[in-house]
Amino acid sequence: MGATPLAWSLSVGLIVALLLFDYFFHVRKEHIPTIRESAIWSSLYVGVAVLFGFAVWIFGGTDMGIEYFAGYLTEKALSVDNLFVFLLLLTSFKVPKAGQQKALLFGIVFSIIARTAFIFVGAALLNQFSALFYVFGLFLIVTAGRLLAEDDEDDDEVDNVMVRFAKKVIPATDHYDHDKLFTVENGKRVMTPMMIVMVAIGGTDIMFALDSIPAIFGLTQNVFIVFTATTFSLLGLRQLYFLLEGLLDRLVYLKYGLAAILGFIGVKLVLHALHENNLPFINGGEHVDVVEVPTLLSLGVIVVVLVVTIVASLVSPAGKALTVLGNLKRYSREYLNKDFTDDPVERARLWSKILENEDKLGTIDRKYFGSEGDVWELEQLLRRVWDEQGRYEKATDYTR
Template structure:
């Protein structure tokens, strides 16, 4: 279905208006949102996304509506997973709680810009190259496999990622915050503050996220309007959602397994579609392959089913509770190891004490399982490094 230009124009104006409203009424004045504020605005943004989906269903038909909801749910799940990385980045930079809203809003805006570029690039590839669906399918299957791979010891995205190392090498930077300013003057020179560096880090990771996100939604629909709106509305309200569930993020310990299944499923769907539409000469002599194609209704049911099972398993599983505790320790240890952005020594000590308190909670679990999961996640390596750093600091 071709969407009229005026519908595109109204949609873009509404999205820009929501972003502007978010900035001027919520983010411009630094503050930490209350739980009630985060809950109310999260519900409003989800409600707007669902209302838009209903309008798409009514005016565009059931097929178009199902494609929107399938894309929105998939992108929303991927966005929540992205919050884990944002949490690590802001912990490692010790971003003041009241200033985290500005960082998150920047991340949302940058993600929307980056993904819009990828959306139109993906559409051009689909229309130009017959092998694009094969490529997208393989990308998703490989990504699904990578989500299941255990992390290497100490491996994490944070204050020392590649983009930040480049920024520090070629630009003048400081390790000290100056409110929420992006630049400040130090020793008579204009320098970048950590606030700008953390935005660069989140912007860089947003580009990587888009490489997985866009092929996933193109596996559900090739309608560029649906792809754009589902992606945009999945990002709307992500800032409020962060403050609503940041204490629960570690609880969703099985989310990556659910996302792996979803991405693998969509990857297979893309490969099947590519075979059905095949015209590559080295596959079946350039003829279409008569394979089963997964309908959007089945795709929507599978995605919802996997997410429901994943969330329920995360909440009620005893192993999930242990992984939650270990994830918390991992994050606190990482924040302590990267203490260069903590301006006050008391902040470092407070972070270390929180890590010790979190370690103490592990005594109620099976210790063999604790040791196994600590080693597997890389938390043991980080905690040991944090203890050694604290011992060195105490001796000095």
């Protein structure tokens, strides 16, 4: 199992305590988290994960410490990629701003439980069938290629499809009741879309686990390290979402970095499989004398790739342009969504963000706007926003 029963007990206890603390002191009371709040708590969770890593290093030795940090960094980077999908889901389902915290937290808890099952099943299979290292390695290489080839497409139909499916199984409503999972409509107790959002986030994250679990097994086969590094990378993901919400569209080169990391780990797994080979049709069932990649080198490669891709994204003209366009569209849709928030302060913040990003449109190269149809859609969206703001000012006697 990779660690003593005491270490397992203390680690699981710490994780459960952090999740309960997060729920009772932050998520239970519906509110819109500020950037400051998100930054503080995101830093706290990262700090706890780092301190835990040092504890692993001290009590488990240098090799376990390096494996933990390599695994944690890889899983954290992959979890940031999850945030893009979370943003799409929350936008598609038109989840009210104040209710997004609960949807994210429960989705993440569901993901932790599912990934834990994946980890133990994967470890058991690898112990019985070492040839699975070939499968995991090739899968990661293919996944890296898929990341490079895929287009970023929005799926605006996800809300309608999921709601229609839910209505066939459980009586459901199209409307939210704050962050409640069930509400009363026409005298009947019905499910709100919030439940569907939680399931969608958890289910989507399970799909991501198909990439992340093989990736971390490529760095270490220590089940304790795999479990703790994966779980700590997910803890604090809710706070990180609200902290990076405005920057997600700007990380345009992140997928290339993730593809490089997954491809690198895939090659590392294949080399390890060759070294441990027992397949009769490869080298007569004998191990192949190949160079294995040390975990310390893996950690260095992961850090360098992440730093280069993030810095390149933040300073590139494409990153800056896509940030403006992405934020402008998102803030506009949130402003037009009546269920998103009725908080005057939040609406004023959205309006100021719209004006701020609208002023930057003149600095963007025309090639980043897309087709003529994309330009027309953006113009129509902004026209609706200005019409809505005019009605809002008239109704509230609010002036800019």
